[in-house]
Amino acid sequence: MAKNPKGDALNPRTTTYEFLGPPGALLISIGVPVMTYALYFGCSETSGGCPPPLSLVPDRILEAVSSKDWWTGLWDTEAAVIYLAWYAFCVVAWAVLPGDWVEGVQMRTGEKKKYKINAFSTFLLALGVTSGYIWRNGPESFTFIYQKWVGFVTASLVMSVVQGLVVYIASFRQGALLALGGNSGNPIYDFYIGRELNPSIGSFDVKSFNELRPGLILWVLVNISMICEQAVRRGGLANVTDSMWLVLAFQTWYVADGLYNEPAIFTTMDITTDGFGFMLAVGDLTWVPFVYSLQARYLVFKPMELGALCATGILALNLLGYYIFRDANGEKNDFRNGRNPKNLQYFTTEKGSKLLTSGWWGRSRHPNYFGDILMALAWSLPTGFDTPITYFYVIYFSVLLIHRQRRDDENCEKKYGKDWETYKKLVPYRIIPYIY
Structure with a gap:
């Protein structure tokens, strides 16, 4: 880690804001979880339409937020344990699967950070385990993501908040290299935008790991769960609609391409410029798998040939x-x-x-x-x-x-x-x- 005895020379104070500054950062930090839940409650089998009649929306929102049962229903312990196990699987796969170490771009310190390249191997392993599980137990065994959707969303949000807080607190340790845009001194803004450039635990880079593994691969697994749910309802995988297969094929190929070309990410703005904070954490862990899969989830209850x-x-x-x-x-x-x-x-x-x-x-x-x-x-x-x-x-x-x-x-x-x-x-x- 960079040594910075003078502090301000290497980590100057951020003097300009993005996203309308702290008020905007706070609104987005609240708005992203709200929108993720809204896309489910406003477009699901139980919502009465996609979207439901607009005249019913205000009363439904008021009824929900004033109900203790609704709030407690956002949490699902089993879904949280499964999500935590999934995240741990990705960490273990990063550690044990073979992979080359490549250098990123040169940082302000003159150093080049090294990254382990095995995201595609992790993806193949996850697909292999999932396929074997479905083959052995049938499509109905892998519908739990659809059935426990809200619980998984909540678990991913908790993980995002915890990571955002941990890396924000850790960024105050001596020698941390900060993002040029994340050192404003305002805790709300810096927590959101990301204060430290490359938070790491030893050789484990938190930012690049989250960018490519837990959320991106889970996106594909979520889609597979949607196919399984539709297959159970329509009498088998042979009866899954062509629209569902297209969505799975398109998005799986996109994810596979990104993971296969993993080194290309190390020249992107997310890695070279942005710090890692709640913005990237919630984007990687919640937004990608549970919002980008909206089309597949919709096709479960609105199948289309x-x-x-x-x-x-x-x-x-x-x-x-x-x-x-x-x-x-x-x-x-x-x-x-x-x-x-x-x-x-x-x-x-x-x-x-x-x-x-x-x-x-x-x-x-x-x-x-x-x-x-x-x-x-x-x-x-x-x-x-x-x-x-x-x-x-x-x-x-x-x-x-x-x-x-x-x-x-x-x-x-x-x-x-x-x-x-x-x-x-x-x-x-x-x-x-x-x-x-």
């Missing part, structure tokens, strides 16, 4: 999005590693940095985000058009990516100065070529 033509069209859209996403990231990673197989053009800044101006990165400054948005739309289309709620993911994800793009542009403007204005003239579109 698409037919060959619609399924093929949705598949083509997902493949197009994936191609743009992967090819754009491939161009960037090759270029960062000193390779340029496509002979792409680039702009050299006064500081010597090179910015791509052709290929996908000549079409927009974030073409990978465009691919992400197309895939997100393809994941929602299998649910049909009876409700806008199943399109929450693509709307939210688009807003998130636009916010990330703006954060990245602000950082690049500070880093490159007038060269960034020149670059923006060469590549004027932010995400979607010729549109935005």
Whole structure:
């Protein structure tokens, strides 16, 4: 860990806020759990619709929050124990499964942190254990995630809060390297945004572990549980709808691709710039597995057969999005590693940095985000058009990516100065070529 006898030189005080400062951080810290529960209680078998009639919503909310039984019903001890066992499984898999150690980007201290690469192996092990369990005990044995949904959400939220508090308190130890954006001195804001850059226990990096393992892999297991629930209701796996299989295939492939290309994450803003606090903890552990799986959960109680033509069209859209996403990231990673197989053009800044101006990165400054948005739309289309709620993911994800793009542009403007204005003239579109 970095030694910092002068303190402020290496860990300067944060002077600007994001997310509207402490009030915004507090609202989001409360709003994310509320929204996660709302997406369940507002779109489930027992809600009376997806969403229920709006005239009934105020009375239902008032009745729920004033009921002791409703509050106690958010907790499920069995679900909490299962969730804790799942998290422990991921930690043990990180420790015992073989994996290469790779270096991340250089930090302000001049050091390069090393990360163990075995997320994909953990994913395969989890899928193997899950498949064997279902094969031996039948689909009905793996419906417990659907049946205990609220309990699992609560357990993941408790884990997120505990981790956020622990890493915030630990960040005050001597020698901790803080995130440039998380050292404001305001406890509400710093707890939310993340005060320490890379909280670790020995060689175990908490941030990158949470980013790729417990929540991301659980997302796929949640979807498998939704398939099992639908199979039980429809008389077997052979009767699972094509829409459900598409959602599982799309999202499993997306997760597998991210885990297989694990080293690419170490150059992202989450790892290089953001501290680890409640924002990343709740995003990784609660939001990803229990919000991103909304389409599969909806299809349990609203099964839909698409037919060959619609399924093929949705598949083509997902493949197009994936191609743009992967090819754009491939161009960037090759270029960062000193390779340029496509002979792409680039702009050299006064500081010597090179910015791509052709290929996908000549079409927009974030073409990978465009691919992400197309895939997100393809994941929602299998649910049909009876409700806008199943399109929450693509709307939210688009807003998130636009916010990330703006954060990245602000950082690049500070880093490159007038060269960034020149670059923006060469590549004027932010995400979607010729549109935005």
